[in-house]
Amino acid sequence: MTIEATATDLQAFTESWLEWYRAQEARLADPHGFLAITGLHWLDERPQRFPDAPGAWHTGPEGVVVTLDEGEELVVDGTPVRGEHRFGVLPERGGVNAVWGEAVIEVAKRGGHDIVRPRHPDAELRTAFTGTPAYAPDPRWVVRGRYLPFDEPRPTTVGAAVEGLEHVYDAPGRIEFELEGRELSLTAFPGYAEGTLSVLFTDATSGVTTYAANRSLTVGPPAADGTVTLDFNRAANLPCAYTDLATCPLPPAENRLPVAIEAGLKIPRERGGA
Known part of the structure; x- marks a missing residue:
């Protein structure tokens, strides 16, 4: 279910997204980033x-x-x-x-x-960094979903940006949601902050307007009934989108979404993005 926003909410929504975007760029361009x-x-x-x-x-x-x-x-x-x-x-x-x-x-x-x-x-x-291109924030890409925990965490092996390297994560569950009229789901990994989830995914924009290998999305702690919010406007690039000197994980096969999510960060200029 997509979350509707009134016109009076749009300015606050955009300002919140800009704050997130600027923080992403600042971490990336840190003197030791x-x-x-x-x-x-x-x-x-x-x-x-x-x-x-x-x-x-x-x-x-x-x-x-x-x-x-x-x-x-x-x-x-x-x-x-x-x-x-x-x-x-x-x-x-x-x-x-x-x-x-x-x-x-x-x-x-x-x-x-x-x-x-x-x-x-x-x-x-x-x-030489001049910033990352991004889609304009749009409330239509904020979606309600439901978190379904597994009986126990499932060790999940995924590939990496470096050929031959693998990462293993304990996936605690999956997130089900509806987007563009389709029932979809994503395997979730533990997030960096306590209680949060992290999702790695690709979609129909990957390799076209967004980085081909992966994007990531942080999801806040699920509510008591399992409800979560997926704000695809905050779909972020991993370091491998900018440099070959990163070992980023790739999404599990089931996280390749068959819809075009025209939201979040685009292909970096360092990779030929506009």
Whole structure:
């Protein structure tokens, strides 16, 4: 069911959307945001050096280790470190940000692999960023749905923007809703904030006016009766829409919607968007 809005509501609706949009853009263009990434380095047991990070890096059963040269220093959790530093075993989708001068060296685990991903404020992708094209907000794309929890979370394996990489999420349930006269559903993953849900999807605009691989939508906590609101005006791009140095998950097959959702963020200019 689409939520109707009166003319007097439209200005507040648009202003709320603009606030969301500006926050999305600010996070993306942060001095150490995803546009600042200069390399995606995969670690193994062999010590490796990278042009955009100090030291020699390797990983193994006891986790990530860096060996810094004389005169090199990282700041980890506010503490300067020199020589050998052990980051330990990192949790999946977790990581540590080590400061190196003006840069941040992200040390993380993605798809079971340890990575080093430096972020430099002067990266060309960031300094040249001029914003993301988007559809004008429209209340017709705000839809009521119903959240149906599974008996227990279902481990769900999805692909990634990096070929050969996989992500596994515990899907707590699915969301059913009606749009454009069709009964649809989406598998939901846990959101970042407590109680929220996150949906990865594609639709008939994907690869035409919106990024081909995925978009994401945050859904607020379900009401007591399972009611949720899906505001597709806030369909966001993941970092892989802007850079090949991201490991973003792809939607599960059942989240490929057969309707054109002309709402939310469009193909970035960095990918040829208008």
